[in-house]
Amino acid sequence: MIDIKLIEECRGGNLNNFRKLVELTTPLAFSVAFRMLGDEEQAKDVVQETLITIWQKLNKIKSPEVYKTWIYRITVNKCYDQLRKRKRNPEIIADDSVWALISNKVYEAPSSELENSETSRIIGLLTNRLSPKQKAVFVLSELEEMSSDEISEITGMSKSGIKSNLHYARKSISEMVEKYL
Amino acid sequence: MIMVTEDNKYKSVINILKKSTPVPDSAEEVEREVIKRVSKIPHQGMNISDVTDFLFGWVYIGWVRRSLIAASIILVLVFIYQQGIILKQINYLSRQTVVVDGAASFNPESAIEKRLMMYKMNGRRFASKKITISEKQMEEIIDSVNALQIKYKDLINLINEDPELKNYIEKKLIENDHKKIKL
Numbered sequence: 001m002i003d004i005k006l007i008e009e010c011r012g013g014n015l016n017n018f019r020k021l022v023e024l025t026t027p028l029a030f031s032v033a034f035r036m037l038g039d040e041e042q043a044k045d046v047v048q049e050t051l052i053t054i055w056q057k058l059n060k061i062k063s064p065e066v067y068k069t070w071i072y073r074i075t076v077n078k079c080y081d082q083l084r085k086r087k088r089n090p091e092i093i094a095d096d097s098v099w100a101l102i103s104n105k106v107y108e109a110p111s112s113e114l115e116n117s118e119t120s121r122i123i124g125l126l127t128n129r130l131s132p133k134q135k136a137v138f139v140l141s142e143l144e145e146m147s148s149d150e151i152s153e154i155t156g157m158s159k160s161g162i163k164s165n166l167h168y169a170r171k172s173i174s175e176m177v178e179k180y181l
Numbered sequence: 182m183i184m185v186t187e188d189n190k191y192k193s194v195i196n197i198l199k200k201s202t203p204v205p206d207s208a209e210e211v212e213r214e215v216i217k218r219v220s221k222i223p224h225q226g227m228n229i230s231d232v233t234d235f236l237f238g239w240v241y242i243g244w245v246r247r248s249l250i251a252a253s254i255i256l257v258l259v260f261i262y263q264q265g266i267i268l269k270q271i272n273y274l275s276r277q278t279v280v281v282d283g284a285a286s287f288n289p290e291s292a293i294e295k296r297l298m299m300y301k302m303n304g305r306r307f308a309s310k311k312i313t314i315s316e317k318q319m320e321e322i323i324d325s326v327n328a329l330q331i332k333y334k335d336l337i338n339l340i341n342e343d344p345e346l347k348n349y350i351e352k353k354l355i356e357n358d359h360k361k362i363k364l
Contacts, residue, residue, distance in 0.1 A: 015220060022212045027204065030211075034203040043203075044211050051215040056222065057234070077241075106193045114201035122198065143199050156241035174191045181190050 038124035083132040138169035
């Protein structure tokens with residue numbers, strides 16, 4: 001749990017306290033970055049950049065609730081930058097092995113958890129057609145289970161924008177799932 | 182094998198992804214790298230990026246934010262340039278002679294100009310438009326007036342020191358002008 005006391009201590013430039021903050025923040029930032037990018041190495045880079053930005057701008061934080069929204073916002077913005085660098089591939093490559101993996105998990109072992117590499121392949125396939133904004137809304141809403149208010153705080157999008165982006169993302173993924181699964 | 186309906190396929194896939202929270206395989210390595218990089222950065226208070234974030238933090242689209250920052254910088258530079266020109270004009274105008282109600286008022290630079298100005302403003306002996314003498318001539322006039330004033334003071338002192346002379350001069354003045362003059 002990230003509390004205001006820890007943040008206050010980090011503001012003074014105490015690296016030992018910041019180490020604790022890094023430990024608590026890394027899983028949150030990594031989860032969002034990995035799910036948005038579908039690439040572990042890039043997600044790690046984003047997490048590093050996010051934590052460095054946090055260290056540099058820690059004076060702005062006033063409460064733990066704001067801190068959580070803030071780290072998600074920084075992470076999402078850094079992911080946007082990474083996604084913009086990539087070339088978007090409009091063609092959907094129906095990778096049979098990935099669909100076989102999804103099929104196996106859905107029908108055979110729904111209780112088992114995915115490895116990072118498996119998550120990466122599945123997310124990469126399902127969100128291939130989505131724009132960075134749609135990816136962000138999909139990950140935050142569907143996978144991180146955040147409310148539209150929280151997503152609005154993080155992404156700066158209006159509620160109607162979130163709704164339409166989420167609708168498109170759901171529709172796109174549903175169509176693929178219906179078609180190939 | 183589990184039976185999954187068409188409608189639930191999407192939910193099933195999402196549930197599997199939701200359940201599998203990704204964890205970095207080497208979280209310690211990430212943390213170590215962050216601490217290493219952070220320890221090289223001096224912990225600062227307010228910097229330029231803080232100011233831009235404070236002013237333009239509400240803009241989430243990168244290129245819009247950069248455009249706004251650029252536009253604001255241009256506006257500030259134009260404002261500074263404009264203020265510079267205005268200041269220059271004010272300084273230029275403050276050095277010019279301004280004619281108010283027929284009397285010239287200006288910023289005198291030399292002692293002569295100051296004295297001339299006082300002379301004009303006090304007595305209005307001549308209109309500003311009729312001044313045709315040179316600066317040298319004016320200097321001579323002022324010098325002679327000053328010399329005359331000194332001589333006049335000396336004369337008054339001499340008269341005051343000698344009561345007989347004072348009475349005599351008073352009598353003569355009364356006689357000449359038919360009126361009393363008190364020295």
